[in-house]
Amino acid sequence: MIYKGKQKIWSDYQKEIPSDHWFYVRSCIRQSFFPASEVHFVKIMREVLGKDLYETPHHTTCGGIAYHSDTIPQETAMTIVARQFALMKEAGYKNLVTSCITSFGNYVEIIETWREFPELETRIREHLWKACKREFDVPEYVAHASDLVYKFRNEIAEKAQYRLVDKDTGEPLHIVEHIGCHYSKMFPHKGVGGAEYPCVLSGMAEAWGGNVIDYPERRHCCGFGFRQYLVKANRGYSVSNTHKKFESMEPYHPDAIITNCPGCPYFLDRWQYVISEMNGKTYGQDGHGIPVLTYEELAGLVLGYDPWDLGLQIHQVGLEPLLDKMGIPYDPKKKYLGLNEKDIMKPGLPRHLKCC
Amino acid sequence: MDFGFSLSQSSTVNLDKTDLSLFHRVHEIEPDVAICMACGSCSATCTSSEFTGMSLRSVILDIQRGRQEEARKMLSGCMLCGKCSMVCPRGINTRRLILTLGRVFDGEDRNTRRDIRKEVRK
Numbered sequence: 001m002i003y004k005g006k007q008k009i010w011s012d013y014q015k016e017i018p019s020d021h022w023f024y025v026r027s028c029i030r031q032s033f034f035p036a037s038e039v040h041f042v043k044i045m046r047e048v049l050g051k052d053l054y055e056t057p058h059h060t061t062c063g064g065i066a067y068h069s070d071t072i073p074q075e076t077a078m079t080i081v082a083r084q085f086a087l088m089k090e091a092g093y094k095n096l097v098t099s100c101i102t103s104f105g106n107y108v109e110i111i112e113t114w115r116e117f118p119e120l121e122t123r124i125r126e127h128l129w130k131a132c133k134r135e136f137d138v139p140e141y142v143a144h145a146s147d148l149v150y151k152f153r154n155e156i157a158e159k160a161q162y163r164l165v166d167k168d169t170g171e172p173l174h175i176v177e178h179i180g181c182h183y184s185k186m187f188p189h190k191g192v193g194g195a196e197y198p199c200v201l202s203g204m205a206e207a208w209g210g211n212v213i214d215y216p217e218r219r220h221c222c223g224f225g226f227r228q229y230l231v232k233a234n235r236g237y238s239v240s241n242t243h244k245k246f247e248s249m250e251p252y253h254p255d256a257i258i259t260n261c262p263g264c265p266y267f268l269d270r271w272q273y274v275i276s277e278m279n280g281k282t283y284g285q286d287g288h289g290i291p292v293l294t295y296e297e298l299a300g301l302v303l304g305y306d307p308w309d310l311g312l313q314i315h316q317v318g319l320e321p322l323l324d325k326m327g328i329p330y331d332p333k334k335k336y337l338g339l340n341e342k343d344i345m346k347p348g349l350p351r352h353l354k355c356c
Numbered sequence: 357m358d359f360g361f362s363l364s365q366s367s368t369v370n371l372d373k374t375d376l377s378l379f380h381r382v383h384e385i386e387p388d389v390a391i392c393m394a395c396g397s398c399s400a401t402c403t404s405s406e407f408t409g410m411s412l413r414s415v416i417l418d419i420q421r422g423r424q425e426e427a428r429k430m431l432s433g434c435m436l437c438g439k440c441s442m443v444c445p446r447g448i449n450t451r452r453l454i455l456t457l458g459r460v461f462d463g464e465d466r467n468t469r470r471d472i473r474k475e476v477r478k
Contacts, residue, residue: 235361244366277357351357 013194017151018141021052023093025084027100028061030262030294036311037296038099041145044299048159049152054091059084062098064106068226074113075124081110082128085136096139097148101261104144105182108190111138142190144183146260146295150192150200153207161304164210164256167327172211173255176290177201178245178268180261181221201258204295208302217248223271224263239278242271246283246290253285256322257292268292269316276352287354289317301328308334313344318355332356374422378460382419386456388448392416398440398450408433412440412450415457428461 022045026038045051062084063077088096098104114121121138128134149156164173179198184191193199202212223241228234245268249257259265272289276282284290292315293301300310307328312319313335323330335356338344349355382389392413399411410433418427431454440450 232360235359236364239361240364240366243363244368247366274359275363278359278363 010197013192013197015143015147015190015192017143017147018095019051019151021093022054022095022097022143022148023088023091023139024053024055024145025059025062025096025098025103026055027098027103027262028065030099033262033266033314034294034297034311035314036300036309037294040300040305040310041099041149041296044156044296044303045148048303049155051148053097054093056087056091059087062100062103062106064100064102065226067106068102069230070227074110075120075127077106078110078113078120078124079127079131081107082124082136083132083134085139086128086132086134088139089135089137094137094140095143096141097143097145099145099262101144101180101182102263104142104190105186107139107142108187111142112187114138144191144200144260146183146200146204147192149295149299150203153204156299156303157207157209160208160302162302162326162328164205164208164298164302164326166255166325168325172209173322173325174213174253175202175205175210176213176215176218176249176252176254176257177205178218178222178257178259178261178264180259180264183260201260201295204298205258208298213249213252213254215249215252217245220245220248222259222261222264222267224261224267229263229267238267239271239274242267243275246272246275249290250283254290255325256298257290258295258298259292260295265292265294273316273350273353276350280352282353284317285321287352288321289353289355291315291317291319291322293319301326306330308337316355317353320356369421369423371421376420376422378424379419379422382453382457382460385460386453388446389416389453391446392448393446395445397443397445401439401443402434403437403439404433404435410434412454415454419457424461427457431457431461 024042030037042053042055045053060080063072063080066072067074067077096107098107125135128136164175165171166173179201183200184193184195184198188195191198191200205212221241222245223238225238228238257268259268269292272283282289297310297312301307307319307323307330336344336346394413394417396413399405399413402410402412404410410430415427415430418430434454436451436454438451444450
């Protein structure tokens, strides 16, 4: 009886995610930060899982970054989003999947606002028609791309060539998962596991063999927070947030951090360099940092994609200790060779943080 | 390297690493310190709070969290009028508690408990 009750409560936190036919919208900043993540999400969905994923070069930013930075009003962001919905309607799709957590939060917030205030939706329809003569339907389902990888995590595990296991000891790797704040903190019922038990990333890490660490500041913000970073005078807040998380996770000796937001991996990765320059402290083994990955990069690694094709050389913190632990082969000479073996140049090395 | 911004120290209170010996010493002398429910009536009626920021509620919370310097600094704003003891719903003799806290801060609690009680009741 008690077990059934628990199952009932847990079922309230789950999402029924459609399994196919998605209209994919990319992030405006992820392709600069982690350039191969979205490409590999598309590859995995289409080539490994055989799903129908449609994307159009006509889509734009969702306006979320400007909205959260207080540079445009919400009505402007709504009209931009309405245009994306119009593109989706024209392509014949009803399920929207977003690459970015900010976009996910933005789309969900706008749809919920229209549900509460239908007259606002009518006004935005007029704005869109006046601006570009388009009409839209509200999507039947909005998902974040990590929802889809979570849904198909067991299929990916079946096809995996490597697992999140130390190849020498056979022990599961210690994984820290960090979920973007706009995934389920704003609208808990829209995220897998809600705001209290979000398991979208921990589910992936466990399915692929890892051991998820529960540490005191697990749900603390990564430090991005838009204006905390965008205004230079506030950047101390941003780096102090991230520092607090690292201090909290350090005693558990994490092998990697996985994230599902554009800002989180960027700041958890780059701030490790800044913190090391500020106070000489590093959080990984032997002067290295803790490798930070997007969930697409992690999925790509377990599926056996080449680490340099996944863009891991773009990270500030070197990924080599993690690759060595998992037993993934890589050629150090090819680290800084881009497309068609073009030399993308080796960056300067930090004073304290060991990067390779 | 100067980035133009810096790290702020976290204000997190880690009770596993906090030195609570001062609170325990106060509690030994004035067991009533543990029955405070932090309602804030003492702070609301405090005459000096407007001028010095004095708040007995905050002082008690501070010593429970090992923030002794903050508590000592705040306590110096008390002028011992005793209004707080008239409104405490738990009936704590707050004036006596403040005197005891002052003595503990000054290290005068090293005498026997009985001596201190006798002294503060004068």
